[in-house]
Amino acid sequence: MVSQHGILLAAGLISDHFGPLVAKVCDCLLRHGALQLTEIVRRLKLPQGQVKNSLLVLIQHNCVQAFSSPRGDRTITLYLAIFDNVLHRLRFSKFISVIRADIPESETLIEGLLQNGRLTFDQLVGRTISKVPEGTIQPAREEIRMNFNKLVYARYVERCPKAEPYFNPQEDEQSTAARRRVPKTAEEVLSLQQKVVNTATLSDPERFSEIPYGMEDASKTNDCPHNAVAGAKRKHGAFEVDEELNSTIAENEVLWRVNFEKFIFCLKKKFCADRKKPKLKVGTHPIWESFFEANLTDKDTNSVTSSTNGILEKLGQKEGTAAMTIGDIKPVLLDLQCTTSDGEEFTFDLRKMVEACRNEEIESLVKKKYGQEAFTIFRLLVTQGCAVETDQIIDTTILDKQIVHSTLYKLWNDGYIDTEKIASAAGTGYAQFFVWRAKNTFREQFIDNLYHAALNLRQMVNYIAELLLEGSKDETKLRNRKNILILALTRHDDSLMLFHDF
Secondary structure, rough: OOOOHHHHHHHHHHHHHHHHHHHHHHHHHHOOOOOOOHHHHHHHOOOHHHHHHHHHHHHHHHOOEEEEEEOEEEEEEEEEEEEHEEEEEEHHHHHHHHOOOOOOHHHHHHHHHHHHHOOHHHHHHHHHOOOOOOOOOEEEEEEEEHHHHHHHOOEEEEEEOOOEEEEOOHHHHHHHHHOOOOOOOOOOEEEEEEEHHHHHOOOOHHHHOOOOHHHHHHHHHHHHOHHHOOOOOOOOOHHHHHHHHHHHHHOOOOEEEEOOOHHHHHHHHHOOOOOOOOHHOOOOHHHHHHHHHHHHOOOEEEEEEEHHHHHHHHHHHOOOOOOHHHHHHHHHHHHOOEOOOOEEEEEEHHHHHHHHHHHHHHHHHHHHOOOHHHHHHHHHHHHHHOOHHHHHHHHHOOOHHHHHHHHHHHHHOOOEEEEEOOOOOOOOEEEEEOOOOOOOOHHHHHHHHHHHHHHHHHHHHHHHHHHHHHOOOOOHHHHHHHHHHHHHHHHHHHHHHHHHHO
């Protein structure tokens, strides 16, 4: 479930982009889960036409997924808000930066999809040409198609999911119960949102199927770095007709959208790479950067795997590192906690790094709020991962008994830790003592605080924007303050992504 401040933040973002009416519909779905159109109308007491149009806007911008589900002896259509996609509206500028660094020639195409949600390739072509300044040579359709296929090949863009997939919660519960009877070390618990999204998602071959090239321009794709998979092969006879038909359908009928999962993975890699840089030894920065740049696959979003040859190739493109050998990079990668089974490919576990960074963020907050003693105690409880006796905390931290007792009470009172009274036999009687553990929900509380802070920053930005529209005397001062707040919100979003997306 999304927290109260998370819902308010999401509704605020929708209101900023599409107005208060659409925001009300989104807020209703986030609070009450999957609903029928008639149920939304009843709860909001709005005309059905307005609610329906609002749902269409939210679906167009990938914030709502419709699905069919059985109810009694009939099938109904339900609408489910996709909170993650709403939240991604905070980081569109970061997504643009990712493309600018990787495939700069495709920036206008990504910008079009971010602004409009879902578009056909034909609509993207029209938009791209309209953005070309007067007096500048317009790009040819074949060039735009080539740049678009680069995005599809790199998985930045995908074909839209099924419009209204069938999902039966009862069948899903039965299959889950059957899986639980099979012994497993761990089982991922999926929310309704994740299950519906997974049901709607196309298979990878469909999802990332590029637009076929026409016969007249197939030879021009030889300059494309991905021409081996671009489908630019000459065909004869009946196959030539099929190819042209497929191309027409892909260009004029198929809807495309941004693949948020890919962008979040790119930002996750950048975050982990940047977070480790201050701790790197002198001369190892280029190796660390090249390791991330040479990543072999994006299928596993929890790790980065690169081959030694790929790393050397990236190093060869950097100034001062072209002469490096395998013998130079292997010790550095092992020192950076990369693992290898054959010495040819190295893997870095992003999950462990993210977990460590999350703990650091929370511990840093505890230190700022309660001081060094609280930081030491809280870190001990988080590291232990189990109940710890008061005397053991005193002995381990070497802190004064009075300080430990008062600090534990503060952390318990603010919901960071739990306590329990234990009775045990001691000589002729029973002794009682307290044990303490870090709360399982302290992260949820921390994330809600992050939502709350982002909500406040967004409201302050909007307030200053209103003052500027009214024509305030201190316009320059207000603009500077607005830019500072926007920068603060962008930086704050890094912490939000760390806990919610990574």
